[in-house]
Amino acid sequence: MSGQDSQKTPVKPTTFRMPDGRSFYLYGDFEGAPEWPWLEGSTDRSFSHRRWHALRREWVVYSAHRQSRTYKPPADFCPFCPGVANGEVPLKDFSIAVFDNRFSSLQKDAPQPAPITGLEDLPVASAVGNCEVIIYSSDHKASMASLPLARRELLVRAWGDRIRSLLDIPEMQAVLPFENRGEEAGVTLHHPHGQIYAFSYLPPVINAMAQSFKEGFDLCALTGKKDYVVADAEHAAMLVPPFTRFPYELWVVPKRRCPSPDKLSDAEVRDVAELLARAANTYDAFFGRTCPYVMLVYAAPKGFEDVFPFHIQFQPLLRSPTKMKFVAGVEVGAGSFLVDILPETAAQHLREVEV
Template identity: 45%
Template sequence: MAQNDIIAEVGGQSVFRRHHIKADGRDLRLYGYSAHELPVVAEMDDDVAKGGELRWHPFRREWNVYAAHRQNRTFKPSAADDPLAPTKPGGAATEIPFEDFEVAVFGNKFTSLHPEAPAPTTPPSTETDRAFGACDVVVYTADQTGDLHSVGQDRRRLLLAAWVDRYEALFSEGCRFVMPFESRGEEVGVTLHHPHGQIYAFGKVPHVHQLMAEAYADGFSLETSLPTWSDYVVAEAGNVAAFCPPFARFPYETWVTSRRRVAGPWDFSEEEADGFAALLGDMTRRYDTFFGRDTAYMLTLHASPVGSEDSFHFTAQFYPILRAPGRVKFLASVEQGTGVFTVDVMPETAARTLRDQ
């Protein structure tokens, strides 16, 4: 019988986690509202990378990851060859060797970061280090189509429980910063269309999040700023707000956060967890309604790095890659060369537009 652990309670329902070690040694975790007891149908057993290496950029003052093996990652397979679908009897083995599941999380076969990342072997022409960390793939549903709106509130709450479970595990394994994210749409480089996201866990805190942590430590407070930004609020649910920050860099950029400061989603009350999950779906719907299509966006979750929990304020941030229906927002020479963004839509206008959807 499969080993299932209860890891959380969501709205009076237990959340179960089944841990399975794949034939190639990678971990697979299945999350659901009922214990997962299905037998293995068939397993993939391919070679698996153990990360790349880090190199220091002396001018940007940041570490970047170099992982040449990712050039060979899966690229736009047909629906029949979907590696994130469940494995069916008589069919080809996929990443999930079971006939059905609710939410699945497994180690990325083409990982950039790995707990057993090797020491760099390149010539010491710049400062280098091991690419310690982890990269997970998070599959939202066994269905081959869907999004954060269509999967429904129960599935979003289950996804949130899975994220929190992985935050706790990855921090306990020595990672310093953990970021769940979703890339949606071919404009942002999506090569697998099955509804899914990823989690990157870093051994070093990225430069952007060092700056965020410093800003919070120096006294900036979303908790006190939000009440003054009423013109920028798009929607609210359960003491959680979705808003277009007045300093947004992308047209129609939206952040989702609790009005009460929390370091990460592990600190949410039941009401806040419900509100946060609901707004993830609501913002996806609003974007798709306004742009008239499945909106290409990047969604990133920014929880506290290790050591900044006393001041950091958790946010989820949507960055749409569209500036109007039918028009892509390209990051062109000025933005790429200077880091200074030119924003085509005033954030207060974006908030008003999205409120009407």
């Protein structure tokens, strides 16, 4: 990589403390000084806990307090819009805002739960972790597909900064930024945003991926497989992996193995940011409608920095313009996914899309 390509622009947020104890970070430019007088004196705290699922051999997190979280408010009362009464972002304008989720599934100070009455032998554990909301824009109608390149670059850098900061907490083992797009993907607030979860344990999917990379699987090698590459850039590629579980999956993979976005050069950040919009726009053009998807931002969990490559996975929830990809009984019950289109065929279809 040339000297210019290896240049890395640091990003540092402006940090505030909300009256209820939550952290609030602003990346990029903003107008105004945030104040939350409606949160003064708020002391309501609820905690989650984990129970061990003996048959699946994985932890399940229980957060009963989340049943009362905000659900599909009118656009005029969106708590993520600037200037909305009693909103989360009391500013005139902002670029990217990150703050602790008011209805968090995981808490940094979650206590050890008491045994379950009558099931004292059932393993239980604290749900130590952290859940943040990351808002991409002050514009309620923006999306990953419409954000300007500079904003998407700032988003990639903000992901990197939050991943690094959260993994600096001794208890945290893995961090997963993600976005649910569309009501079919479970969205209850339509303002453009994602979430960032930090875990004090390795969730099963991240653990399985980490073990695969430790055993030598080379994800970056897929960026050179032309039958699967949909869009190629100098430092990253957008591709359909040869082992998709959802029809028309797209992954954004840097060509150089990097554990986290904060380790990317400016040139790599630019290419990743370009391909983020390319993926969203490709889906919308291919399906002829706004495509619901889940976007997963994978970075190396603690202890796997030397083997785990940062990359981004898009899992679309459509298999045609009028047909949803529902997770079927055999997929839920057996974990064996059924896909109706070959990955190489999907890659060819998506390569032909004009965006």
